[in-house]
Every structure is written in C-alpha cells, then in structure tokens.
Amino acid sequence: MAGETHRPERRADALTKERIVEAAVALLDAGGADGLTFRALAARLATGSGAIYWHIADKHALLAAATDHVIARALADRVASAPPREAIRALALAVFDAIDAHPWVGAQLSGDPWQYAVLCILAGIGAQVTALGVAERHRFNAATALLSFVLGLAGQYAVGSRLVGGDKDRAAFLRDVAARWAQLDPERHPFVRQVAARLAEHDDREQFLAGIDLILAGLERAH
C-alpha cells in the first residue's frame, strides 16, 4: 500500500486515492453498482488495474471509500444549530437525499453497516438523541433503532432507483410493484392488496419522515 514518505505529487498526472475515489463515484453514478469495474476504472483514469491496487486494498475498500466520500459531504452540508428533534429530521433527510442522488449508496450502506460512513451517521443521530434528553441507558437502543430504520429504508429505496433516469423510473417501478400487489390473493395477503394503491402514489420522502417521526414519538412517550 501507499507509503507516506513523499507528500507532494511527483508527477502532474499522479494517481491518488482521492482521484480514484472520485472516478469510482462517477462510474457508480453513471452505471450503478455494476458500472464500477476495475477495467472501467482503469480506462477512465488512463492506467492499469495494477496501479489502482497500489492505492486501494480491494473492491470492498473502494466501495466503502466511495460511500464515505458521498456521506461525508452530505453530513457536512447540514446546519449545526437546531432543536434536537429538527436536527434528527434534517440529518435523516440529508442521508435520504444523498441516496436519492446516488442510489448505489443505499445498497452499500445497508449491505455493509459497519463501515465508517454508517458510524458517522450513528454519531450524528446519537448526539441529537443525547441532546433530546434521553436517559443514558436508553440512548444506545434509541440511536440504533433510528439507524436501523434509516438503513432499512436505504436499501428499499436503492433498489427501486437502480435504473438511471430519476423520478420517472422510480414512479414507474412503484406502479409496477403496486400492480402486482393489487393482483395478490385477497385471502392470503389482504393488507398488501389494500395498501397497493398507497404504494403507487406515495412520496418516498414523506414516508421516510413519517417513520422517523414515529420513532421519535415513541421516544418521547417512553423516556
């Protein structure tokens, strides 16, 4: 791996972890999780795969670094000072919007929940849960419950946005699923049939916030 003896770039076109990660993010944004291959990455950076491996351990590390890159920016953009409840909502929405802009991030977050980016999200949630006045012995469960909800919906949203193109595809995808739901056996899955219509017309952001509010309400009731 890269030693740290020489700090400045020795060449103008020097390969750095930063450049590699940025290129990886671009490929992921363009082609989803399947769009990132070492060959495509090497081609984009005009180099070979071996050179990339000198800077990054393996694909797992590359995906984690790309996710960090996106999440770090998303979390940095927030305002620090706000009442705890609003701060949690803002934090959750920041993550949601990041996934909306980069759908592969959702799959990556829920698929590898122990990476650094998730830790940063938990740190943000935990700070606000503390500020909310939750007793110390309940903070861990409260913060991880919020985190699990966020990660769960992250995965759910990610798959529905897998195809590029934005809102159009997401809406069409939900309509397709809702149509399948509506044709289910009313005996076996009555509830799913009933809410099929809501699925087709619902707003993801609103649904996401409703879940956050539900957990926050439970928190206020229990504390």
Next chain:
Amino acid sequence: MAGETHRPERRADALTKERIVEAAVALLDAGGADGLTFRALAARLATGSGAIYWHIADKHALLAAATDHVIARALADRVASAPPREAIRALALAVFDAIDAHPWVGAQLSGDPWQYAVLCILAGIGAQVTALGVAERHRFNAATALLSFVLGLAGQYAVGSRLVGGDKDRAAFLRDVAARWAQLDPERHPFVRQVAARLAEHDDREQFLAGIDLILAGLERAH
C-alpha cells in the same frame, strides 16, 4: 423453463426446483453467501449447471427462492391468535430467529426488499397493525416503518454473523468493533465512544425488541 405437462417424477433421482432450493439452502448455511455457486450446487446434486438452469432462471431467482423457503417456514411456525401487539413482537422475533439460524437471509432480505419473502413479512405486520386499530390512512406508513426497521437490523445482524460458528464469533466480532469504537476521537464522535461498551455487551435480541417497542409506542401515541 419447466413445463407442467408431466406431473409425476419420471425418474427417481429427478431434479426438481424443491430439491435444488434445499441444496442451495444447505450450501448457504454451510458457507455463507459465497458458498453458493452453480458449480458447488451441481456437484452436490450430482449434475451439471445446465440442468439447474432448466429449473431456475438465474442466481437472483435462486437466492430469492432460498429466502422464501426459510422465511415461509419461520412465519408458519407462529401461533395465529394473540393480541396484536404481542403478535407483532412474535412475528418480528420469528424473522430475527430465522436470520440468526441462517445469517445469509438477513443480507438477502435487506439487499432485495421487493422479493416475495419480504412481501409476506409486510403482510403479517400489516394485518396486526390493522388489528391494533391504526387508522387506515396511517397503516401504510406504520407497517412500512416497522418493516424498514426489521430489514435494517437484518442487514446489520447478518454481516456480524457472516462467519460460521454461532455465538462465539458474533460476540468476538462485536468486541472487535467496540474496541475500535472506543479508540475513536472523542472530539469528533463522542457518542459512539460512549456507547462502545454497550455494543460489546448488548444482546441482539433485546436490542431488536426494544426497537420494535419504540415504534409501537410511537404508534400508540400518534393514533
């Protein structure tokens, strides 16, 4: 794909979707998600990969079928008659225990939230949410919030149990993560540092139930 003209097995060792799925589950249980390859599956069934493809579309479908197999059994084992709140807890615990016994199911559920097995879980949750008396216009958000939480923790738990061997490995894994958390910069991630100890000693099942109860409490407060 398989036509349905001949119902009975023409041969004693006939390949069926059922036999393939059972072998797939065995491989997944033994070697995790990486343990399932078409070559290993063909070897176990004493056949070739081509024969398997005649019964199943592709690997995605095979994983979904294997997950259905496990989840269907887990949901079937429950008692039907119980107060809604207890029924939801029992349902969630049934899913949790299934993931505990087959860690790959957790990753599969959160990685592909639109498969049939997830629909069955949502159906179960939705029925009890309805029985709980939640107003019709809130049911969709309430049920999907519970589902997202379950799927989020499913992914979280799955990764920590990836290595075989049961409780020992999970506990050791959590201790490792907690040790890393404890060494974080207190300035940047104070909360995570504080709860590191709880992570090392916490009980997954208890944490899971606490999250469910939190959402249920929010439901009672809001309705």
Next chain:
DNA sequence: CATGCGTCTGGAACAATGTTCCATATGAGC
C-alpha cells in the same frame, strides 16, 4: 414392438470480473 418427439440432463465453452504478478518507469537523495 419400433419410432418420433417433447422433456430433461450433463458438461463443455464463453464472457466478464477481481486479483496477482512482474517488468518497467519515475524522480528524490547521495
């Protein structure tokens, strides 16, 4: 009983991927 044909099987062959390996280039320090 022989023949034909859709059903089903087994394994070879293919394309793509992550990863390793190595010959070579680069440039800072002596």
Next chain:
DNA sequence: GCTCATATGGAACATTGTTCCAGACGCATG
C-alpha cells in the same frame, strides 16, 4: 550520474454466472 524505494501499466490467472448443444429418457402414436 547512480541507486533504490516508490509508483505504474498491462498481461496473466482463477473463479464466477450464463449459454449452448449433443444426447438420454420415456410417453404417445403407428
């Protein structure tokens, strides 16, 4: 100018999912 750790580019390898096809099986028909 020499040297050597640092860094690069691309060939080569192992493994994977998937496709393809030659043939086996056994029911229906003559």
